[in-house]
Every structure is written in C-alpha cells, then in structure tokens.
Amino acid sequence: MNKKCPKCDTNNSEDAEYCLKCGYHFSEDNPQYKSIELKALKCPQCHHTIDNLSYGFCTRCGYEFQKQKDNVTYNFLEVVPKSAYENTIRAGFLFAVLIPIVGLVIGIYNFTRKNSPEAKNAGSLQMILSFLFLIMDIIYLSLIFKIKLFPFF
Numbered sequence: 001m002n003k004k005c006p007k008c009d010t011n012n013s014e015d016a017e018y019c020l021k022c023g024y025h026f027s028e029d030n031p032q033y034k035s036i037e038l039k040a041l042k043c044p045q046c047h048h049t050i051d052n053l054s055y056g057f058c059t060r061c062g063y064e065f066q067k068q069k070d071n072v073t074y075n076f077l078e079v080v081p082k083s084a085y086e087n088t089i090r091a092g093f094l095f096a097v098l099i100p101i102v103g104l105v106i107g108i109y110n111f112t113r114k115n116s117p118e119a120k121n122a123g124s125l126q127m128i129l130s131f132l133f134l135i136m137d138i139i140y141l142s143l144i145f146k147i148k149l150f151p152f153f
Contacts, residue, residue, distance in 0.1 A: 037082040044078045085110060087121035092122060096129035100137060126151035 002011040005019040017027060041050045043058035043065060050058065051077065053083060056066035065076045083089065092110050096103030109132055111123030122133055 036084040039082040039086075040080040042078040042080055044076060047078065050077060083116055083118050085113055085116050085122075089126075090117060092126035093129070097127045097133055100130040100134035104134070 003014055003016055004011055004051050005022060005026075010019055011022040012026075018025055019049075037113060040055070041057065042048065043050060043061060043063050045063040046058060046061040048058055048060040050065070053066070055144045067074050067076065069119045088110055089104060092103055092106035094103075095106055103126055107123045107126030109123070110119045112120040113123070115140045
C-alpha cells in the first residue's frame with residue numbers, strides 16, 4: 001500500500017518519511033495517540049453529555065458533532081478524561097457522610113491536589129460536608145446522653 005501525500009497527492013512508498021515530489025514530512029501528519037479512560041464525551045457547544053454517538057448530533061442543543069468527509073467520519077466532541085483521583089473523590093464523599101473525621105482527611109488530601117481542579121473542588125465540598133456531619137453527630141450524641149434514651153449509657 002502506498003502513502004499519499006496530503007499536499008500534492010503524490011503516491012510514495014509506505015516507508016517513506018518525505019514526499020518524493022514536494023518534500024512533505026509524513027511524521028508531521030501522524031498524530032500521536034494515547035489510550036485514556038473516558039469519564040464522558042460532551043457536546044462542544046452546550047457541554048451536554050453525549051450518550052449515543054450514532055445520532056451524530058447533540059440531543060439537547062442539536063449541534064451536529066459528526067461530519068463525514070471522503071468516507072471518513074469525524075467526531076467533534078469534548079473529551080473528558082477520567083480523573084486520576086476518581087477513587088479518592090468517591091471515597092471522600094462516602095466517608096464525609098458515614099465517618100466525618102476520615103472524610104475530612106480525604107477532603108484535605110483531594111483539596112491539595114494542584115494538578116486536578118476536579119479533585120480540588122470535590123475536596124472543598126467534602127470538607128464542608130464532613131464538618132457539617134461532624135457537628136450533626138456531636139449534637140446527636142449530646143442529645144442522646146442528655147435525654148438518656150438508652151439507660152445503659
């Protein structure tokens with residue numbers, strides 16, 4: 001199979017690095033792909049999460065994100081990669097409600113992640129939730145001990 005130059009449409013050998021006719025450097029044309037775990041695909045216009053790529057348009061705003069040219073389908077979508085801190089974000093919210101002290105520690109950890117705005121925002125919410133649930137737990141325990149609902153305490 002031959003490599004076709006995108007500039008001058010000249011056929012070159014498959015292993016050619018430069019076009020024989022115009023000198024185009026083929027490695028410029030080869031994008032470097034890397035595998036990432038996706039959290040979501042979003043519409044670039046309204047940022048609505050795209051659930052079904054087969055529609056070819058956003059179901060909220062109607063933006064046509066799928067275009068065909070020369071029998072190739074191009075998707076123009078906003079790719080939202082999965083955060084490296086996804087697990088600590090989930091754990092932080094869980095512990096903020098169930099065990100507020102642990103939730104507070106995880107919230108502080110997430111809040112100090114400088115390279116992830118998602119983790120930083122989640123950490124601030126986790127610290128607020130942990131603090132509120134800690135206050136509620138203290139009030140609840142003080143009411144139990146003052147009212148003497150349980151005689152064995």
